[in-house]
Amino acid sequence: xxxxxxxxxxxxxxxxxxxxxxxxxxxxxxxxxxxxxxxxxxxxxxxxxxxxxxxxxxxxxxxxxxxxxxxxxxxxxxxxxxxxxxxxxxxxxxxxxxxxxxxxxxxxxxxxxxxxxxxxxxxxxxxxxxxxxxxxxxxxxxxxxxxxxxxxxxxxxxxxxxxxxxxxxxxxxxxxxxxxxxxxxxxxxxxxxxxxxxxxxxxxxxxxxxxxxxxxxxxxxxxxxxxxxxxxxxxxxxxxxxxxxxxxxxxxxxxxxxx
Amino acid sequence: xxxxxxxxxxxxxxxxxxxxxxxxxxxxxxxxxxxxxxxxxxxxxxxxxxxxxxxxxxxxxxxxxxxxxxxxxxxxxxxxxxxxxxxxxxxxxxxxxxxxxxxxxxxxxxxxxxxxxxxxxxxxxxxxxxxxxxxxxxxxxxxxxxxxxxxxxxxxxxxxxxxxxxxxxxxxxxxxxxxxxxxxxxxxxxxxxxxxxxxxxxxxxxxxxxxxxxxxxxxxxxxxxxxxxxxxxxxxxxxxxxxxxxxxxxxxxxxxxxxxxxxxxxxxxxxxxxxxxx
Numbered sequence: 001x002x003x004x005x006x007x008x009x010x011x012x013x014x015x016x017x018x019x020x021x022x023x024x025x026x027x028x029x030x031x032x033x034x035x036x037x038x039x040x041x042x043x044x045x046x047x048x049x050x051x052x053x054x055x056x057x058x059x060x061x062x063x064x065x066x067x068x069x070x071x072x073x074x075x076x077x078x079x080x081x082x083x084x085x086x087x088x089x090x091x092x093x094x095x096x097x098x099x100x101x102x103x104x105x106x107x108x109x110x111x112x113x114x115x116x117x118x119x120x121x122x123x124x125x126x127x128x129x130x131x132x133x134x135x136x137x138x139x140x141x142x143x144x145x146x147x148x149x150x151x152x153x154x155x156x157x158x159x160x161x162x163x164x165x166x167x168x169x170x171x172x173x174x175x176x177x178x179x180x181x182x183x184x185x186x187x188x189x190x191x192x193x194x195x196x197x198x199x200x201x202x203x204x205x206x207x208x209x210x211x212x213x214x215x216x217x218x219x220x221x222x223x224x225x226x227x228x229x230x231x232x233x234x235x236x237x238x239x240x241x242x243x244x245x246x247x248x249x250x251x252x253x254x255x256x257x258x259x
Numbered sequence: 260x261x262x263x264x265x266x267x268x269x270x271x272x273x274x275x276x277x278x279x280x281x282x283x284x285x286x287x288x289x290x291x292x293x294x295x296x297x298x299x300x301x302x303x304x305x306x307x308x309x310x311x312x313x314x315x316x317x318x319x320x321x322x323x324x325x326x327x328x329x330x331x332x333x334x335x336x337x338x339x340x341x342x343x344x345x346x347x348x349x350x351x352x353x354x355x356x357x358x359x360x361x362x363x364x365x366x367x368x369x370x371x372x373x374x375x376x377x378x379x380x381x382x383x384x385x386x387x388x389x390x391x392x393x394x395x396x397x398x399x400x401x402x403x404x405x406x407x408x409x410x411x412x413x414x415x416x417x418x419x420x421x422x423x424x425x426x427x428x429x430x431x432x433x434x435x436x437x438x439x440x441x442x443x444x445x446x447x448x449x450x451x452x453x454x455x456x457x458x459x460x461x462x463x464x465x466x467x468x469x470x471x472x473x474x475x476x477x478x479x480x481x482x483x484x485x486x487x488x489x490x491x492x493x494x495x496x497x498x499x500x501x502x503x504x505x506x507x508x509x510x511x512x513x514x515x516x517x518x519x520x521x522x523x524x525x526x527x528x529x530x531x532x533x534x535x536x537x
Contacts, residue, residue, distance in 0.1 A: 083296070197304040
């Protein structure tokens with residue numbers, strides 16, 4: 001390692017850790033300057049997290065959020081070149097720090113999914129007419145082998161609370177009401193995607209999120225249906241899978257079909 | 260490597276709070292400067308906005324994450340995304356800072372100071388050569404503001420910048436506020452600093468506000484100070500017309516307020532030094 005590389009490692013180490021000794025050869029006269037760099041580092045990361053997790057901050061309060069954000073920066077110092085990724089893993093940090101309030105991590109996961117969807121790759125999804133034309137005359141075997149390339153902004157996160165109500169109750173303009181923590185019945189998830197440049201989400205059955213993950217991994221429609229039979233029973237699984245596919249196409253979530 | 264022709268005009272940074280002003284109206288600027296990393300994304304609204312702004316104004320891409328002073332070299336992904344953005348936007352030029360931000364393990368996302376040594380100069384020049392080759396164009400590098408110096412420093416910052424420009428063919432983005440801040444913090448003359456630069460390599464000037472104190476902090480959260488305006492007027496008198504912009508990154512006011520501040524820069528740029536007192 002060159003002298004410059006060693007000095008940079010020592011300097012960054014002193015910024016990341018308030019307790020770290022001053023780099024070799026530094027007198028105390030450099031401590032005030034180092035303190036400014038430490039503060040800049042910490043405050044820019046906390047501000048980045050505040051910007052990404054606005055509703056999570058409103059849910060837990062400013063002081064608790066700042067403590068959680070500082071903890072996250074200490075435990076998971078950023079690695080990549082973009083500050084946009086500073087919030088990666090923050091939902092897991094919230095799950096650890098707010099273990100008695102699982103709504104916090106759930107909301108943070110939703111905000112992170114929406115943050116990612118905001119700048120995901122642009123794409124032109126299949127229209128219902130294009131999908132219909134592409135599938136016209138499909139044999140049963142072709143349906144079973146059908147694979148979907150889903151739009152890149154589509155994501156799913158678990159939902160045990162009514163995240164639509166919670167989201168609305170935490171809007172910036174809604175300062176009077178308490179956070180709405182209505183639990184959902186049954187296993188559910190939130191599907192997140194981008195519509196007219198804005199991230200949106202809806203609550204769906206959890207099996208729909210599972211199906212989405214399976215398609216992403218390359219599963220065929222037949223394989224997804226087979227997995228659903230274990231959850232819904234054979235008759236319902238076929239009907240629900242078909243309805244889900246039609247719904248996704250209508251919502252612009254399918255980029256193209258693969259065989 | 261092609262040369263960057265001088266461009267004389269007055270501009271502002273493109274900030275999210277002003278998107279609608281730039282898209283819906285006619286903003287009286289000669290160019291717009293965008294933070295490169297905000298647009299080095301796959302898709303979505305930010306890229307669409309930048310492309311629409313580009314249809315109306317010349318755009319400069321100003322980066323904060325190249326880490327040109329990193330001993331470990333440059334980040335391939337950052338470079339390739341910046342090249343793709345530059346090809347898409349066709350900017351007046353691409354700039355970044357004389358600083359480092361990361362090691363192989365972590366990224367500070369802050370503009371950290373370099374020791375002013377021959378070793379650091381060699382590392383910076385090698386990185387600039389690589390960046391300019393990857394981008395297929397010469398770049399501008401901005402003098403940093405800093406809050407400490409290193410015991411191993413071997414030269415003045417203006418000497419470092421001069422040799423860097425001479426060896427690599429890069430140009431300079433002269434941040435007048437950064438000169439003012441560092442001169443105060445480290446006890447050198449701001450005018451000596453500027454006199455020591457190769458002014459023929461300066462293609463752009465930044466003006467910004469700072470937080471006064473025993474150590475001045477480069478905050479970009481308020482209006483440009485009187486001392487910085489005076490230094491700008493002196494510099495322009497030596498340098499002649501050069502692209503000049505106001506940088507505001509925090510506590511961003513309505514666009515009209517920044518345009519009024521930019522008008523003072525225009526007035527000084529026309530040689531009206533009395534505009535500062537007004």
